[in-house]
Amino acid sequence: MGHQGVDKLYNRIQKRFEWPGLKKACERWISVCLSCQQAKDPMKLRFPLQSIQSSGFNEMVQIDHQKICMTATARHGCTITIQSDNGKAFLGDLTKELMKRSQVGQAHSTTYLPQTNGLVERKNRTLVSMLRAFCSRYMDDGDRHLPQVMGAYNSPEHSTTGISPHMMLTGHEKSLLLTIFYPEYK
Structure with missing residues (x-):
């Protein structure tokens, strides 16, 4: 279990x-x-996590890997906004164009501050454990x-x-x- x-x-x-x-x-x-x-x-949590309000399913998705983004979109449909880290895959022209054409907003975490994508980082820590x-x-x-x-x-x-x-x-x-x-x- x-x-x-x-x-x-x-x-x-x-x-x-x-x-x-x-x-x-x-x-x-x-x-x-x-x-x-x-x-x-x-390691103990050193910063408080902030609540993110959502008005509906799949409104905002937080991700840290482009392959996960494509898999999630294929399984669950497009989202309104994607928050990701500043990896090359999320900053490239192809991704920007894909987001623009699909009318999906893109928000990036602050560089070298994983707390801004806290849900993803916390889930990753739990999964690694x-x-x-x-x-x-x-x-x-x-x-x-x-x-x-x-x-x-x-x-x-x-x-x-x-x-x-x-x-x-x-x-x-x-x-x-x-x-x-x-x-x-x-």
């Missing part, structure tokens, strides 16, 4: 099961999980584990939105393997 901390583990389990001491059991599990302890990044827990000791098999890590990231409730990324995107919660064998846990 990919542990993302006590609260997310607790919230996922208590949606389907309940027993006395569940929260304490989650705390104990996280505290003794060797993969979690080895993979967690000790999760990949560390899944990958071999040499970290050379991350591509094989990325689908499981993304599934684990997208299914629990997000603390900032109150719903899972999967629910936000699709309008329904992700089906888990458990619910195929035990439909009563849906």
Whole structure:
């Protein structure tokens, strides 16, 4: 499942099961999980994240890689504004022309200040931490584990939105393997 901390583990389990001491059991599990302890990044957040208000789905998308931009557009349609870093791919003439013709606004993060694209940077940090827990000791098999890590990231409730990324995107919660064998846990 990919542990993302006590609260997310607790919230996922208590949606389907309940027993006395569940929260304490989650705390104990996280505290003794060797993969979690080895993979967690000790760095603490040094700056406050700012809320971005949106009036609708896909209004503003934050990205840090052009391939992700093209994949997201192919899957979910065009957005109104794309915020990206200042990588060559986003500053080139081809990208500028593509944005102009598709009437998509383009906003760039401040150079050498990743906080201006905080959502993307925070998600990347979480995904790297999760990949560390899944990958071999040499970290050379991350591509094989990325689908499981993304599934684990997208299914629990997000603390900032109150719903899972999967629910936000699709309008329904992700089906888990458990619910195929035990439909009563849906």
